Amino acid sequence: MHGQSVVVELQETVQSSRPRSSHVVVVLGDPVDALDISRIGQTLADYDANIDTIRGISDYPVTGLELKVTVPDVSPGGGEAMRKALAALTSELNVDIAIERSGLLRRSKRLVCFDCDSTLITGEVIEMLAAHAGKEAEVAAVTERAMRGELDFEESLRERVKALAGLDASVIDEVAAAIELTPGARTTIRTLNRMGYQTAVVSGGFIQVLEGLAEELELDYVRANTLEIVDGKLTGNVTGKIVDRAAKAEFLREFAADSGLKMYQTVAVGDGANDIDMLSAAGLGVAFNAKPALKEIADTSVNHPFLDEVLHIMGISRDEIDLADQEDGTFHRVPLTNA
The missing domain is CATH 3.40.50.1000 (HAD superfamily/HAD-like)
Structure with missing residues (x-):
């Protein structure tokens, strides 16, 4: 191993000051508007919860958003009061709201x-x-x-x-x-x-x-x-x-x-x-x-007449569903009528 040198540098591990999101909140409605998100955000804030990220998970047949949230008290039952407050919003805002612990447990459903x-x-x-x-x-x-x-x-x-x-x-x-x-x-x-x-x-x-x-x-x-x-x-x-x-x-x-x-x-x-x-x-x-x-x-309620809301509550997005349907030739969207 002549003519070679090895240099080892020690780098400090950078840790994020932001804790990992503890929960996922799914909001489904027709439509979901800015006021809905504002009210949900205020309810989360009332319990010292923080919204870390928001992504769209559905544009059909309802609008769906997935919020990753950090809740201070993640002990069993710690978020129960917040969960009940969010549930109370569903009828007032006419949206469906589901909250689950994030991580592998959520992804383990089979x-x-x-x-x-x-x-x-x-x-x-x-x-x-x-x-x-x-x-x-x-x-x-x-x-x-x-x-x-x-x-x-x-x-x-x-x-x-x-x-x-x-x-x-x-x-x-x-x-x-x-x-x-x-x-x-x-x-x-x-x-x-x-x-x-x-x-x-x-x-x-x-x-x-x-x-x-x-x-x-x-x-x-x-x-x-x-x-x-x-x-x-x-x-x-x-x-x-x-x-x-x-x-x-x-x-x-x-x-x-x-x-x-x-x-x-x-x-x-x-x-x-x-x-x-x-x-x-x-x-x-x-x-x-x-x-x-x-x-x-x-644990949660669906109050719109579309069973595929269950997929979105489980974290499966409309884009993923549509892409798979397009690949095997089953993709189509039934026109929705306003009753």
Whole structure:
């Protein structure tokens, strides 16, 4: 090693005076204007939180912004008062606001489980079946009471299914063909599948109606009730274990275990009291245009009719979604109308 010299210089490590952002706040609305951001910024300031960066994450079907925030008290429950104050702003400003701890924990979600009726799809399957029996109003009234938590779900389900006795089983195929997905549902499931997430649906509805849809969407797991059919007719009974509030949470745990995941890696999305246990058990519980009983326990709420807001809450941007769609030829945007 002749003729060579080595010089070693010691440099001081420069440390940023700014702490790493502790939380991420996602703001979604149609529109999100300067006043909204001002009010949110003031609320954060009231709790000595600082906005470190802001980036746009969506321009369609709603405007979405992601704020990286430093919160002084990051102990468990330390930001609860701030979280409640932000939640109170959602109805006042007509925007959706979600706040999560930043870092790897947020990025660790790998399983997303959806309720079906009024979440993944726009209607209630049992009411669609009841319409064929001329019992739509009767069944809808019981459904509404059950969703508000006023009735035991299993009892209400059995009561509603009795009204279907005698219907020809071909009605199931007619209803399955008439199902309408919630706006953004197809994009949401396609994006999650593309990114390697496990996707699931658990429903207080009926497996005979949903299994074709689950196959079409390439869902990894589907659980629902089973209508009893004898001699080509609905008997007015269901067979097997009822998919009620407790069962939904049990299925979420089953899906996570089967996928080799911890519960903090799960996301659950639902709209009614029957989803309370499932959202409580998940790492992130999202109330989708939900009843008050569910909003009270959910980590965050979506109050616009687009399921792809769930992707943005998880930190997946519209640009990322669109780029992947363009690459495989599925990109299109449905024109939005102002109701």
